[in-house]
Amino acid sequence: xxxxxxxxxxxxxxGIDAHALYKDERYSxxxxxxxxxxxxxxxxxxxxxxxxxxxxxxxxxxxxxFMETFRKGPQLVTLNIGSDVDHxxxxxxxxxxxxxxxxxxxxxxxxxxxxxxxxxxxxxAALIEESIVxxxxxxxx
Amino acid sequence: MTTALKLFNGRxxxxxxxxxxxxxxxxxxxxxPRMSELSFGETRAMAxxxxxxxxxxxxxxRRPEREDTYINVNPGEYRTTMPDGENDLVLEMxxxxxxxxxxxRLSALLNFSRKYSFYTSHVQSLAATLDEFSSGYxxxxxxxxxxxxxxxxxxxxxxxxxxxxxxxxxQGLLEHAMPLMQFSAAMALFQIQAMTGLxxxxxxxxxxxxxxxxxxxxxxxxxxxxxxTIAHSENHQNLVENLALTGNSCYRDAGASVKAAxxxxxxxxxCDSLVLGAHQYFVALLVGRIAELEAISVPxxxxxxxxxxxxxxxxxxxxxPATFLFEEFESEPSRIATLAFDGxxxxxxxxxxxxxxxxxxxxxxxxxxxxxxxxxxxxxxxDQALQELHELDLAYAHSPSLNTDFERGxxxxxxxxxxxxxxDEERVKHYAVSIAGKLIVxxxxxKEANQSAAPVENLSSxxxxxxxxxxx
Numbered sequence: 050x051x052x053x054x055x056x057x058x059x060x061x062x063x064g065i066d067a068h069a070l071y072k073d074e075r076y077s078x079x080x081x082x083x084x085x086x087x088x089x090x091x092x093x094x095x096x097x098x099x100x101x102x103x104x105x106x107x108x109x110x111x112x113x114x115f116m117e118t119f120r121k122g123p124q125l126v127t128l129n130i131g132s133d134v135d136h137x138x139x140x141x142x143x144x145x146x147x148x149x150x151x152x153x154x155x156x157x158x159x160x161x162x163x164x165x166x167x168x169x170x171x172x173x174a175a176l177i178e179e180s181i182v183x184x185x186x187x188x189x190x
Numbered sequence: 191m192t193t194a195l196k197l198f199n200g201r202x203x204x205x206x207x208x209x210x211x212x213x214x215x216x217x218x219x220x221x222x223p224r225m226s227e228l229s230f231g232e233t234r235a236m237a238x239x240x241x242x243x244x245x246x247x248x249x250x251x252r253r254p255e256r257e258d259t260y261i262n263v264n265p266g267e268y269r270t271t272m273p274d275g276e277n278d279l280v281l282e283m284x285x286x287x288x289x290x291x292x293x294x295r296l297s298a299l300l301n302f303s304r305k306y307s308f309y310t311s312h313v314q315s316l317a318a319t320l321d322e323f324s325s326g327y328x329x330x331x332x333x334x335x336x337x338x339x340x341x342x343x344x345x346x347x348x349x350x351x352x353x354x355x356x357x358x359x360x361q362g363l364l365e366h367a368m369p370l371m372q373f374s375a376a377m378a379l380f381q382i383q384a385m386t387g388l389x390x391x392x393x394x395x396x397x398x399x400x401x402x403x404x405x406x407x408x409x410x411x412x413x414x415x416x417x418x419t420i421a422h423s424e425n426h427q428n429l430v431e432n433l434a435l436t437g438n439s440c441y442r443d444a445g446a447s448v449k450a451a452x453x454x455x456x457x458x459x460x461c462d463s464l465v466l467g468a469h470q471y472f473v474a475l476l477v478g479r480i481a482e483l484e485a486i487s488v489p490x491x492x493x494x495x496x497x498x499x500x501x502x503x504x505x506x507x508x509x510x511p512a513t514f515l516f517e518e519f520e521s522e523p524s525r526i527a528t529l530a531f532d533g534x535x536x537x538x539x540x541x542x543x544x545x546x547x548x549x550x551x552x553x554x555x556x557x558x559x560x561x562x563x564x565x566x567x568x569x570x571x572x573d574q575a576l577q578e579l580h581e582l583d584l585a586y587a588h589s590p591s592l593n594t595d596f597e598r599g600x601x602x603x604x605x606x607x608x609x610x611x612x613x614d615e616e617r618v619k620h621y622a623v624s625i626a627g628k629l630i631v632x633x634x635x636x637k638e639a640n641q642s643a644a645p646v647e648n649l650s651s652x653x654x655x656x657x658x659x660x661x662x
Binding site: 053056057060061062064065066068069071072076077078080166168169172 | 267268438442444445448449452471491492493495496499500503536537538540541545546547
């Protein structure tokens with residue numbers, strides 16, 4: 050299944066705040082960096098209620114390695130996990146309230162670590178979360 | 191000798207009049223006329239930036255009123271200090287192509303609209319913008335007077351703040367009573383005064399915060415002066431709280447406006463939402479900058495550089511029609527076809543047409559352009575693209591928006607080309623007759639409307655001066 054519409058929705062929701070990691074100067078952000086941010090966002094939310102073990106050991110390790118390096122700074126990430134993230138979305142069910150809350154907290158933490166203020170991170174997280182859950186529900190239906 | 195400028199180089203697209211007037215007027219009223227021409231010339235010159243293997247090529251941008259800046263198109267980057275890396279190559283920005291100016295494009299569009307548009311109030315408004323461009327100065331007095339009146343009503347408790355603000359947005363921003371940048375500063379000044387309950391007095395009376403002339407005539411300077419004065423008074427905390435509220439709400443709403451623009455049904459709605467978004471980013475930027483300059487600690491949820499980036503990106507989307515409208519019908523679809531031929535996937539192509547970083551087209555129209563790109567010449571996706579165009583036409587037909595005539599006119603034109611290429615004469619005849627019929631109606635209604643509006647139009651729209659291009 051192609052989750053490109055979900056990725057577009059997340060990218061548009063984040064919008065200019067993708068520049069949150071830049072301190073002073075204005076630089077354009079290459080599309081691949083936006084893709085990496087998208088992957089990190091989806092993984093952060095999914096891991097609130099989805100066990101990465103379901104993907105198999107190799108994919109799980111790739112995702113863990115990706116998230117660890119992403120948190121150190123996006124320029125260090127060279128691993129593309131797009132297909133693993135698609136697979137996780139494919140296997141995941143829509144979350145129960147507790148799982149959704151854990152995903153929500155993970156997502157806010159990731160966006161703050163990326164450089165956003167807490168207020169902006171919370172506003173984005175609420176809308177992104179809705180998009181991901183709607184995709185999971187639609188996939189099931 | 192210059193070639194006469196024409197919309198889509200002379201290809202008549204039904205419904206183009208209303209969209210092109212809205213889009214070009216928005217593009218020409220972000221900055222004042224002098225800065226608009228300068229910025230447009232730089233954009234045209236940037237398109238000539240060479241691609242030298244192994245080198246990062248920069249153009250130096252010289253402006254009399256500020257330090258030199260440096261721009262690189264591929265990858266897009268902007269610096270305020272001279273790049274001095276091993277591979278950096280700094281070149282002087284060349285002169286823009288001679289005779290190709292915004293005033294020439296406005297003039298060409300006005301002549302077209304007088305002949306083909308029955309939206310007479312829009313034609314008159316366009317004529318007024320062209321007049322300002324021809325004289326080289328924006329008439330900021332009318333916009334400033336709107337703010338002065340609204341401020342007086344509010345201060346004397348004779349007006350409803352919400353309604354007054356709404357009217358200012360309509361007249362000042364969407365009907366272009368003043369350039370977007372000045373409007374934004376004036377609106378920030380108006381709102382901060384209303385929120386703090388402290389008003390600048392001007393004229394013969396004396397008060398705590400004084401101005402010799404109408405503060406809305408130089409709104410950025412007035413805003414900074416107001417902030418500086420209040421920051422050193424007992425109202426410091428009141429000011430800080432309201433600056434934070436203004437900056438944070440504008441920054442948050444700006445992102446939502448740009449998203450709404452991309453999701454809009456019509457390109458006309460995209461223009462309106464982008465104008466609003468650029469205004470909101472600019473207010474957020476202004477609040478951040480003034481707080482920095484005056485060394486006031488304001489709890490903002492964003493960094494000034496982010497608001498700056500948001501404003502620059504949104505402005506680039508607003509300015510884009512100044513180029514797009516005067517290209518060939520096939521130009522943008524051909525570039526898309528080249529991207530696809532080079533292996534770019536549809537989401538990646540969509541990103542280049544429709545994203546918060548360069549909001550040029552609505553998502554729906556971007557899909558229309560991608561489908562158009564696939565019917566320019568025979569290819570394996572031709573029939574699928576034809577089907578997509580029909581589906582998009584149906585979607586536009588059922589759109590709640592009343593402003594999708596241009597999009598439907600574009601699709602008719604693309605379908606005419608596609609069926610011609612396919613050799614389906616019956617369909618070719620159908621679309622040719624449909625397009626011709628719409629154009630005849632357009633011209634007939636325009637003639638009738640312009641005849642009845644002629645006396646008013648002649649009074650309010652004097653003949654443009656200093657036109658550098660002949661009209662279409």
